[in-house]
Amino acid sequence: MTNDRVNLRDIARRAMAERDLFPDFSSAAIAELARIHAPADQTPNTRDLRKWLWASIDNDDSRDLDQLTVAEQRRDGSVTVMVAVADVDALVAKDSALDAHAGHNTTSVYTSGGIFPMLPEKLSTDFTSLNEGQDRQAIVVELLVAQDGSVTASTLFQALVRNHAKLTYDGVSAWLTGTAPAPDAVMAVSGLDAQLRLQDQAAQRLKTRRHQQGALSLETIESRAVFDGDVLTRLRVEEKNRAKQLIEDFMIAANQATAGYLRHMGIPSFRRILHSPERWERIMEMAARWGERLPPEPDARALEAFLTKRRQADPVRFPDLSLAVVKLIGRGEYVLDESCDGAPEHFGLAVKGYTHSTAPNRRYPDLVTQRLIKSALAPTSPPYRIDELRYLAAHCTEKEDDAERVERQLRKSAAALLLGSQIGHQFDAIVTGSSDKGTWVRLLDPPVEGKLITGGLGLDVGDTVHVKLVSTDVERGHIDFSRVPY
Template sequence: MKKKKKKNSTRTGILEKTRSGSGFVRSEDGDIYIDRSNIGGAMHGDRVRVDLLPPQFWGRNPEGIVDKILERSSREIVGTYHRGKRSDMVIPDDRRNSDNILVRRSASKSARDGDRVVCVITRYPGRKSLAEGRVTEIIARRGEVGGEIRAMIRAAGLKVRFPARCEAEAAMKAKQIITPEDIAARRDLREKTIITIDGADSKDLDDAVSIDRLYNGNYLLGVHIADVSHYVSAGSHLDREAMCRGNSVYLLTQVIPMLPKSLSNGICSLFEGVDRLTLSCEMEIDGNGNIVNHDIYESVINNKARMIYDDVSDILEHHDEALTRRYQQIYSSLLLMEELAEILREKRKRSGSIDFDFDEADITLGEREIPVDISIAPRRTANRMIEEFMLAANRTVAEHFYQFETPFVYRVHEKPDPAKIMELRQFLAGFGIDLRGSADNVHPAELNRILDLVHGKPEENIVSTVLLRSMTKAYYSTECAGHFGLAFHYYCHFTSPIRRYPDLIDHRIIKSFLRGSVPAGVLKKYRRSAEQAAEIASQTERQAQELERDVEKMKKAQYMKDHIGEIHDGIISGVTGFGIYVQLPNTVEGMIRLSDLNDDYYIFEAEKYRLIGERTRRIFALGDRITIEVLNADPDERQIDFGLAERDG
């Protein structure tokens, strides 16, 4: 007689496997551990049904057996081809995927050992048999320069190339000239001193700025943004492709643009000395940083100087004589911009806006794209100045169109979860810092006070990191729910339509309202487009950030391969039940595995962010200084292994 299952003894969810072959099923009711012997033929990412084991067999998590595979996640695997004596394999590049794919020599597409390939699964694994597949594409030959990044891009599902119809449409748009009719319909700012300030290697220049001192002593700040919507029509092939991409992706060695280069690096880019169509937000700002008046309008500009961040910073920070003479015609404007940016920054700080000043890696690549140096990327005066101006424009535009109750895409950052704030309070107490206020209604000004307290201290980066982890993730929405981190009631993304789709959608809406009343049918269409754009862009942004992080981790591991055996001082940046993460001064992070701490048995105290020795009572806590030896670095796994070390003397 078949035994009747207990009520609620099954769960459904997505299987996440590990290199060990075991995994977890992520379900609405929590995570369920699946031992490799109980996974059957399920693969990483599959949607499965799980039978729960009796509680007496559980460890830290509920445990179960995969009962049925409800939906396969993918038929396509990106991996590394390995030739064997008896059979060939494709080893997935995804660290979470432990399912190797058996490939017959006749289905190898002439792949060689070590090549990065795309493999289509022709037979899924069974309980005792491997998956089988055939190679459909060779991404890069073994050792080919840039092959790792191309494989990572392909594995992420991103498309480098545009469909032919998009390229053709973009080429046609790129040939358009600005007509007298175009200029007549806009405010002509071509004689105004308007400049761009970007990175030295930037080619997609989508924001320009101008400044004047008014008769009443106030500042007139102009933020002029490329009018991409003039060239990318709603519903066109270009528009549909841009929506699917959601945003441009900036990797170390290449850019995957949202729009074809003939637009992003061409007709839409605000090059020096060239007439360009723009959408302008002009703000009158008083000496206290209050925006007392504003105007949003269609315009045409001619960029008077293509400046780079380092040059502007050298002028403002070091009063570089050669650069000052070279840019004499805009020198007074730069000084006025610096003055206004400082006022805006102070105003924002008084309002409680959180200013996370994290160290970011500056990775210098040498031959064959192998890193030769990793240092801290400076966040200089010019970078901060442009950041303030873009924040002001984004906030002004969001508030303006919120008052008109138009469909719009806003940038939203919700309040932190009270439970996360309670954890943060407990963590800060370990540094003798009191987090004031209630957990369910903490104010960003209080968090900013904490950052000020640790500024310049050894624990600054760690406290900032933990504080950031307590925040929710920002996302796009058609509901204006405010931006907690910036302490803004209204906020959107308006300033980068070349590389962000929400900005492009908002530009279309803005221009429609600037030109007169909008029919109900068009409003309905905008509302639907805005909702779709917000959802897609939030998802593609997360994917892009994950890929950018993975590429950086891979390059850091490549760099550290040449530093095996070296001794370095670092700070504990993470503590887990399986080891300690340590960050070096150049932002490189590695792990000391718990199994390598063999001087004692260490207990993980999660609530105190530390490991403590059972016998010696030695403590490894978040933020502690520590000396490490570099043991190993694996670029394919994006992993760096450290060991404990002691400095001589």
């Protein structure tokens, strides 16, 4: 009997090994884990905030819960927003065997063959996860969101929190947009419905202000493998929704506040940056197709205005344009920031002084940042030397790239499984990559990416083409097309 799940997991393990990512934990890490029997105890000088209506909002199948959120209306119309981040450092000590594994891979790897967590599930989905109905230690970022969406004050502290409801993006989003009733988990907690609407109001303020400042409205198509038992049946498109945007807006604000706090305390730390796009001229050419003129130098506000107009004009094809822009802007990276003004900048978010701090169960930079925060709160000497941080910034960028390549290969392996019976079929596609190494395209339906082995001359990112499926290779995640005339 076919077991696609097992086959894909085997491919994922081999792909990780090729990228020097560890699919398994060392015997030393497992021995360390065996000595951990419970969540971390409450520490001194920790606020008890368990009675607040904290809740998590995440994917349907998420078990590693890194954040909880809550909000409070103020008399002047502003809103206090608090983001609680799981205190992972409380159980994963720096330089331990568990830390060594996390510091090597630097991220959980999510593939169609399964999840390879950065930390063992006993921690990431239990003892260090902000699970429903459980008391947990957390680092809290408190934000004061004004009516115009500006964050006028922020502070960080340690607290004991309790997740009163484990909610899902789809369920909360459908309710917030009026297309479905409130989820049962919302109605089961008195006052949680009003609490979530207040959070949504604050998130909309943050979002509006960011986009006024030039944050980019990008909506790329992401797919996830869907199984019937162990048989792969289809690829499901993951789309942005109101609840995802709510959490995204809060995390961006919390990450920026964290960077500002560490800078204020004089502690060098990571920054997550995205440089101005090197291929701005190509973005200008794409805009010109629709009669839009962008300035000769990279300008986030001008690009956002163009994207907004295109989304309104053609919402169905907007994800294809978004994908092309994402490819042309390039990839984010981690750097060590020792500046005084919060530089450098994240082009896509239109913010300075931005870091990663809100997902320490699954991203190592966030765990490093958490340790820096705790040293500032104590206060004690920073746990990392400058040269360590500089090395880790480059290492985390490299391993993140490796992990994303594995995830992309497994998406293609899953797609190759599905398309194996359609050799010779023709599809509409968009060019997603063009370089000396070749030309890559993504089908519009199903959302599958592959290499254009013939007919790629003269094509560039964002062009639309008609292609024929030539071959598939499930093991290597290769899907080959040839260009055919319309």
